[in-house]
Amino acid sequence: MSSDDLHFLIIPLMCPGHLIPMVEMARLLSHHSVTTTIVITPRNVHRYGAILHRAIASGLPLKILELPFPASEHGLPEGCESVDDLPTFNLSKNFFDACATLQKPLEHLLAANEVRPRPGCIISDKHLPWTADVAKRFGIPWVVFDGMSCFTQLATHNLCGSKVHEEVEDDSDPFILPGLPDDISMTKSQLPGLFNPGSGAKGKEMKSVREKIRATELGAYGTLINSFEEMETRYIHEFKKLKQGKVWCIGPFSNSNKSDLDRAQRGTEDTIITNHDCTKWLDSQPDRSVIYACLGSLTRLTPPQFIELALGLEDSQSPFILVVKGGTRTQEIDKWLDVNGFESRVKGRGFLIRGWASQVLILSHRAVGAFLTHCGWNSTIEGVCAGVPMITWPQFAEQFFNERLVVQVLGVGVGVGAQRVMHLGEEDEAQMQVKRVDVCRIVKMVMDDGEEIRKKAEYFKEMAKKAMEEGGSSQVNLTMFIEDIRQHTNKGVVG
Template sequence: MAGIQPEHLNFLLIPFMAPGHVIPMIDMAKVLARHGVNVTIMLTPLNFNRFSSVVNRAAVSGLPIQLLQIRFPSEEAGLPVGCESADTLPSYQLIHNFFVAIKLLLAIVEEKLEEMNPIPSCVICDKHLPWMAEACKKFEIPRVAFDGMSCFTQLVMHNLYVSKIHESVPETVPFVVPGLPDEIEFTKLQLPGLFNPGTSDFFEFREQVRLTESQAYGVVVNSFEELENGYVDEFKKIRGGKVWSIGPLSLSIDDNLDRAERGNQASIDAAQCLKWFDSRRPGSVIYACLGSLARLSAPQFLELALGLEASNHPFILVMNAGSESKEIEKWISEEGFEERTRERCLLIRGWAPQVLILSHPAVGGFLTHCGWNSTLESVCAGLPMVTYPLFGEQFLNEKLVVQVLKIGVGVGARVAIHLGEQEKPEAKVTRDRIQAAVEMVMDQGEEGCERRRMAQELGKMAKRSVKDGGSSCLNIKLLIEDIAKLAKQKKSV
């Protein structure tokens, strides 16, 4: 029997309902479609509306890509109507209800799978939808897990899970993670929730995620092999070789309109944003954004804003609405912060066109929470980073950026604050530390220039990896070939 061609394969992509998870999967869908695979992305109404224009443009251009809308059971889980994404939760006290709704999606997704003709050749689903293991087994569909993290982070977490070294040391004492290519230290308080649960009781869910991810046929990673060298190889050993690094997925964007609309409707007009840059010297602006889920307390936002102001560099500061946004706005108004800094500060309230901003020549550094999407976007732009991790795997990503890649400077964050938890006094990052880190990253001396040179070289490597003949392009082809072989075997049975 002849091999099955890409155009005869149907990939179904199912993201977790949070911007940092949906965005790279939309990018992945476009990459797969460019290789001839028929791609369907399953989204709930809110995300359907957020991404329909980007996907429709791709479809009109001739790519075999489409959206499939499913209902999100908000009300059954005790959530407000239309609350379908982690960033739309009015309070993180509702995070438990959100995960109840996620679990209820199983029956809804299975109903859609019953209707699909042909049945998908493969399902690529976010690892945080562990019940998809059950659905794929029922419908006999190969399941590939999508991990929004790096191979570095995956290897660190695997070695922690196996060694349990974090369980034998006091929570504030640094320890070295065993079995890594580099000597990497953490304290328990900096680790993700599986190892540092805090006050939440998601242990059972996290264990289920870990188990079902390990049982998946393989793992697709938004990274490129040159970025993480030995870490990719070690992670492949753990996964029996079924690891495909196909990123950076943000490089799938090929026009400014897609850059401006990536993820959500921007809170600032792209033209207005670009106009602000026009009067700035190349490499002079620091862009500060702590991600779509971060909601700083008013005192911590004040430290961030004043640290940026004290650095004397032009800066863009992105504010996310949260429970303390009124208090923050009151401080901005009463202290005259916006008026005082208006000659060199652009304050963006809400969603920012991040990829568009980072690609502008005026930007010289990125103050980031070290979410993996943001980290990769900075790498692609060839920018050094000021690292300000908050929760999840962000402290792990910081180690990769600062210690392994040597393209970042930390603000000295010491403690992870999980979603829904109160900010701890020991987690405070002062304006002085923020100012110092910004000045080091933007420094024009020998150390700063070397950091920039290394960041720019990684940016060039990233772009080469996704071009024809590059490592990520090759991995996409290998993934498609692998699924085609499975489809052929199934057809011949």
């Protein structure tokens, strides 16, 4: 079977940080003459359809399989088809339960031979363990996409095996992460939910979901990673040994966007006006002078913590872009912005974006000199690709792992001082972690004295670019992955 005969079925988790890279991965695979079908829901077709339809119109063998999402049947608001649509993270389990109901209609289509040609591989987000059952039923290799780094993968594997974190008496006591190429210390309070579920009932409920995901992913045929060999070489090497070589780093996906239109519409097609205004403002700023501050699509700072961030940026005297997101508390934040007079005081020096920001487009602008980030993996690798120093403020999930990679392994960032995970849904009970003085101090340090960090950031930017070029490490890995599946399919091995 040639690549022209191969068909990959891609099933993403409906959440911006997971959907965006899988849309880009689908396009990457189709560029290699592999028929690629992405399973997606109606609202998300609208949200990400511009890029997908543009790729299809260009002649790429890319297809969209649209499945209705049963939101209301699972206690979710009508039209809630993505994690960032949830009015409260207390509905997270409802959302995952609704996702699992997509299994039957998908199996029906596969059994009726309506997904053609027959898929030779199912690539799914690891957070959808039911897709493993679909693959097993139809004898198709099941490959997981993990939107995390190999650093995180290796650290997670070693903690699951050693359970060294369980021996730590105080949540704030540092301990060395076992079995890593570098000596990296963490505290239990900085670990992701698999090891540190929080004290709330919903956190404990989600712990069982995470444990099922972890148990299921261990049986995957292989793993695809949005990373590149030159960035985390030793960690990739060690993780590959654990997985008998069935690990393919084929990123960074964000570098596959060749036009400004694709970069602008990665998260939504409704940002054109904001993009234009933001770009126009950036054009008026000196080179490397602007701080871009965005703490992710799911991060929901409490109003007091947001205020500290905003005032710290104001005190720094640097030009800045601040993405305003507060979830259900956005109205409260907007009221403070208005009453406090913040926007009028920083007018001309500060640019506020409400809602979705075209991050890759902004980071690539010559005026951006640093990136204040929550260290989600997409943002982390996008910061690396842009070659800008990062100011790290991890919030939840594996983000403290990513901070360690950025600050201690790569040396391309500086931490702002966050000490513990902010459990989703428990933000209001959390103590204030970062003050305006911390934000101001670190911003000045990076902008005034960050030349060494900037040199390292530029180096990894070049490595990221080369990885995605013809003959680059990620291009080679993608070819090897396709060839592996082709040979597996030809042998008729049941996945």
